[in-house]
Amino acid sequence: MAKRIINVPLQGGRFAPNPQFQDALKSAGLDPNAVSQRIQEAVKRYSGFPISKIELEVDESTRNFDVLVRLPPMGDLLLKVLGKDAGPHDAAKETIGDLSMEKIVQMAVAKYPELKSRSLKSAVKQVLSTCKAMGITVGGKPAAEVMREVDGGAYDDMIKKAEEQLAP
Structure with missing residues (x-):
């Protein structure tokens, strides 16, 4: 075959x-x-x-x-969604933009086939990790803080609803 x-x-x-x-x-x-x-x-x-x-x-x-x-690699995708050409020089000190948690979950769903994640929740955390490295805030909060909230279950309902889009 x-x-x-x-x-x-x-x-x-x-x-x-x-x-x-x-x-x-x-x-x-x-x-x-x-x-x-x-x-x-x-x-x-x-x-x-x-x-x-x-x-x-x-x-x-x-x-x-x-x-x-x-889709483009995650960093390029985030920049294009934000309408930026380049990331910050120092991500720890600069923020280049803000995305909503809904947009983060949508990106995780769109990139899920390419990501090596076992669950959508871990794919969302991968997107958030890239946001953290690039100096992108999520809902006005630092991405690291949002990652802790995801671990705590704060966005489980949103993620479960998005998982339905992944089902064939």
Whole structure:
């Protein structure tokens, strides 16, 4: 069972089908319209986040395929969400922005397939850890303080609700 990877063309972080892409789909035995619809559905999950790469993983024996959407690395993603070009020179002394806990949880859900976390709660803590290292506050509080609150169960309801989005 051989798998083939087809890169999906992007223009400005958005899906932009072109003739070469459609030819690649046809040579793999896939319907370009059906593939385009599946890509659009997959991209909706990531609305509000910049997409760096989309790939199709095609099983050549069955013609089944998966759409793999890739976001930038966590630090770059945080900067783009904040609308910044670069991080602080000294994260311990400078803050470059503030994000809501809801946005942190959304980012953890979006990056969950790429993160090596066993639970969404630990993925949220990974995002918060990156916020701490970059000088980003969460809800006006330092990220380290919010991490302690997550450990204490303060955001368990929000995280459990978000876990429903991860279920297939």
